[in-house]
Amino acid sequence: MYDFEFLSPHSVAEAVAMLRDHEESKLLAGGQTFIPVLKQRLSRPSHVIDLSGAGLAGISVLSDRVVIGAMTTHATVAAHAVIGERIPGISRLASWIGDRQVRHRGTIGGSLANNDPTACYPSAVLALNATIKTDRRTINADDFFDGLFTTALEPDEVIEAVEFPIPEKSNYAKFRHPASRYAMVGVFVAKTGSGVRVAVTGASSNGVFRHRAMELALSRDWSADAVAEIETPSDDLNDDHHGSAAYRAHLVNVMTRRAVAGAL
Amino acid sequence: MMEAIQLRVNGEVRSVDVEGRTLLVELLRDKLGLTGTHVGCDTSQCGACVVHVDGDSVKSCTMLARQANGRAVTTIEGLAGDSGELHPLQAMFREHHGLQCGFCTPGMIMSGVDLIHKSFGELSERDVRHGLEGNICRCTGYHNIVKAILAAAAMMAGDREISAKSADA
Numbered sequence: 001m002y003d004f005e006f007l008s009p010h011s012v013a014e015a016v017a018m019l020r021d022h023e024e025s026k027l028l029a030g031g032q033t034f035i036p037v038l039k040q041r042l043s044r045p046s047h048v049i050d051l052s053g054a055g056l057a058g059i060s061v062l063s064d065r066v067v068i069g070a071m072t073t074h075a076t077v078a079a080h081a082v083i084g085e086r087i088p089g090i091s092r093l094a095s096w097i098g099d100r101q102v103r104h105r106g107t108i109g110g111s112l113a114n115n116d117p118t119a120c121y122p123s124a125v126l127a128l129n130a131t132i133k134t135d136r137r138t139i140n141a142d143d144f145f146d147g148l149f150t151t152a153l154e155p156d157e158v159i160e161a162v163e164f165p166i167p168e169k170s171n172y173a174k175f176r177h178p179a180s181r182y183a184m185v186g187v188f189v190a191k192t193g194s195g196v197r198v199a200v201t202g203a204s205s206n207g208v209f210r211h212r213a214m215e216l217a218l219s220r221d222w223s224a225d226a227v228a229e230i231e232t233p234s235d236d237l238n239d240d241h242h243g244s245a246a247y248r249a250h251l252v253n254v255m256t257r258r259a260v261a262g263a264l
Numbered sequence: 265m266m267e268a269i270q271l272r273v274n275g276e277v278r279s280v281d282v283e284g285r286t287l288l289v290e291l292l293r294d295k296l297g298l299t300g301t302h303v304g305c306d307t308s309q310c311g312a313c314v315v316h317v318d319g320d321s322v323k324s325c326t327m328l329a330r331q332a333n334g335r336a337v338t339t340i341e342g343l344a345g346d347s348g349e350l351h352p353l354q355a356m357f358r359e360h361h362g363l364q365c366g367f368c369t370p371g372m373i374m375s376g377v378d379l380i381h382k383s384f385g386e387l388s389e390r391d392v393r394h395g396l397e398g399n400i401c402r403c404t405g406y407h408n409i410v411k412a413i414l415a416a417a418a419m420m421a422g423d424r425e426i427s428a429k430s431a432d433a
Contacts, residue, residue, distance in 0.1 A: 005265055006284035028328075035326045036307060038285070048284060050331060075320070084373045099398025101311065102376065104320040105327065179309075181397070 001038040006045045010159050012054050012135050019156040022047040027158065028108030031072060032102045047249055056160060057111065058246060059083065064166055066090075069132075070109025071161040078103065080250050087128070088264045089170030089188055093120045095173055098181055110146070115151050115207055116182070117238075120174065122208035123188035126199035128170065133161045147206045166180040167192045169222075171263035175202075175256040177242060187211075187255040189263060198256060202239050203248045214256050224257040267331040273298070274342030274395035284327040289313045289324035289407060291332070300340040300370050304400070311399030315339045321378035323398070340370035343377065352423075353416040354399035364377055365404035375399050376413040385421040389414060 007025075009015040019025055025047035029032055037043050061082045068077060077083060078095035084085050097111075097120055108149055111121040112132065125132070132139040135158045153159070159177045167190045174186040183202030190197050198214040201207070205234035217226045232252040234245035243251070266281045280295050292298045292315065301324060304312030305338060308326040315324045316338040343351040353376050356362070364367045379395040380387060392410045401409060 001285045003265070003283050003285045006267070006328065008330075008333075028331075031328065031331070032308065032326060035287075037377045039306070048328075050328075053329065099377070100312075100321045100395055101314055101321050102308065102326075104317075104322050110316065 001041060002018075002044050002130065004045050007047055007049045008053050009049060009051070010053050010055075011065060012056070012160060015051060015054055015130075015158055016135055019045065019158075020098040027051055027113070027118070029113070030073060030106040031110075032098065033110065033116065035170050040235075051109075051158070054123060054144070054158075055059055058105075059152075061086070063137050066164045066166065067161050068108050068164070069161050070112075071107050074098070074103035074106050074108070077108065086166045087164060089128075089167075089172045089190065090124050090164065091148055093172040093174070093186075093188065095126050096176070096181075103207040108162055112162065113151060113153060113159055115149055116143055116206060117148055117184035117207040118177075118180075118202045120172070120183055120186050120201060123183075123199040123201040124164070124172065125185050126210060127166050127188035127190040127197045127209050129192070129194075130164045130225075131188075132159055132160050133163060134159055139164075142210075145208050145222055149207075165192065169263040171259040173257055173259035173262070175251050179185050184243060185255050187252060187257040187259050189214075189256065191222055191263070196222065200232075200252055200255075203232075203252055205238050206236060211252070211256070218260065222260065224261040227253065227260065229258050230256075267330070270331055271332050272336040274338055280329075284328070284330060286329040286331050287318075287325055288315070288322075288327040288332050288337070291329035292324060293335070295323060298339050298341050302370055304366055304367065304371075309400065310368070311371040311375060311396075312368050314374040314399065316374060316378060317380075319381070320430065321375050338374075340373060343373070343414055351377070352419045353380065353413065356412040356416040356419070357409070360408045360412040361402065362409045368399060368401045368403075372399050372401065372409055374398070376409075376416070379413065380417045383417065385417075387414065387417045 028050045039113045056069045060067045074094040074097045084091040108198040128235040169191040170186045175184045185203045186201040196218040198211040232249040234249040237245040237248045240244040270279045304310035304311035308323045313325045390415050
């Protein structure tokens with residue numbers, strides 16, 4: 001990879017100042033996507049700003065929500081007992097990302113800021129109607145994801161934490177690509193006092209999306225049978241050598257049924 | 265740009281100059297001469313480069329050396345005892361023929377030790393097979409690797425019970 005200067009800010013404010021000072025700089029979270037990107041020379045930053053010393057790791061549980069710091073690793077989330085009890089969908093999702101070593105380094109903030117169309121976390125954020133807290137504002141899940149590798153974040157904006165409301169029920173079902181372990185299709189379902197939300201990742205080239213027809217059917221009848229006949233238009237779905245668009249459309253239905261059937 | 269970092273490697277504090285782009289595995293192999301940690305794929309798939317950072321198994325080809333500043337790194341060279349006696353998992357790899365060409369072995373052992381340490385004495389065959397997802401072996405078919413890890417887990421759990429009992433006494 002090309003060389004760069006490595007910067008170690010001790011606070012978010014310092015990180016933001018560094019981003020402003022160096023136009024060609026990039027933030028480093030867990031690095032499990034970004035370091036491979038650097039090796040492939042797909043990105044050539046002048047400065048890499050490491051967030052590990054900025055105090056963004058940690059989980060706090062409040063009466064109606066769970067707040068996960070941006071630098072919290074997937075392994076920490078997967079092992080957190082209260083998240084396992086209150087939002088089991090998130091525990092399962094975190095425990096299936098990559099492999100054990102990737103989960104020890106990869107972070108929720110890094111995953112969301114990157115918005116890979118096959119990443120898992122965007123589906124949890126969208127289905128649970130979470131809010132993204134940054135150094136300057138809070139962004140609703142519905143406004144955050146903006147298509148392939150694109151988010152509402154400003155170039156000098158830093159995610160500090162993600163706030164998840166505690167649902168009545170949640171679950172995540174993932175059909176993993178057998179080699180990369182990314183989601184061929186991942187479906188997160190959440191049932192709350194204000195309704196049902198279903199978010200699908202991996203299937204669309206535009207990234208995560210809400211499945212309104214599934215949401216409507218499940219808000220009338222929370223059961224796997226209720227969505228058995230619901231089809232997913234395959235127009236915008238990925239169509240490649242791993243699977244056709246029609247195959248992915250079918251998987252969306254199967255994963256939704258599995259997620260609902262196993263929801264706690 | 266070169267800058268000095270300080271880290272603990274296999275118990276010893278080391279101070280090394282590294283570039284921003286230097287990978288942890290490059291630091292270990294090229295600067296510190298610890299060539300037991302292997303580079304297989306260099307794309308975080310194969311797990312030949314697994315080491316422990318502050319007790320967690322990580323792929324040292326997908327971590328920058330600067331990210332290890334101030335941390336404790338354990339490599340395969342740091343597992344055996346001072347007098348050279350093998351770590352129980354190394355001994356069980358030999359006993360159960362858990363390697364053929366040996367290229368993946370350091371990573372397999374570092375991942376296996378992490379799995380055993382965090383299993384609190386309850387490690388099933390399924391846990392081991394699932395836990396080795398990030399380590400690829402092209403020779404053995406994994407079977408003897410799994411056997412070796414389960415055998416070492418049983419030995420280490422036994423050791424824990426014995427030391428707990430002697431602590432009680």
